[in-house]
Amino acid sequence: MDTHATRRSLLARAAALAAVPAIGSVVADTALGSPAIAADATDLPDYAPVPRSSLGPAINSQGYYVGRIKRNLYWVTDGTYVSAFLTTRDGVVLLDAPPSLGHNIQRAIDDVTKPNGLTNKVTHLIYSHHHSDHAGGSGIFGRRVTRIGHSETRRLLIRDNDPNKPAPEETFDDHRVLHIGGERIELAWHGANHTPDNIYIHLPDHDTLMLVDVALPG
């Protein structure tokens, strides 16, 4: 399964799921149509134009875009930050809860589940890592959500003591395979990268790997 094509596919999807603030500021400038930037562009040294695909999809009037990655796996973005969720017969598994998306996460889930007659109830939340810009919307989902993350994420969130990002009750150290509502999610920790606790969230049946805040040029 480790063909180059598969790897490229995984990396491409991983890149799409990573939040890259630089892209967000480009989107914001474009949205504002900043005349100062446009006027100065001719004086800049040679540079490659920002690829259209890097600007991301147009967000709706409520401030988000939700799209399908594959089958019952979706992603939602505010133009800068990204979250993903998996709809299952038993409930929704949420992958990160950026506070910039906030209540739009549930709106995006509603958009996808209600027309299909699926439950829109978030039952599980997997943290990629402990940073507030990806975890700080967790508190919205209350106490009846099962939170899952690396053991170091738990330690750091207990240290932070922030009600907006409760510590995960379920943890792992190296690998953990989740079976939720008939779906398979593989969690892995391969050492410190962006943070000591940043994990790989692999959905093998959806050909998708989620790795947050790590840029993978090329």
Ligand SMILES: [Zn+2]
């Ligand atoms: Zn981070």
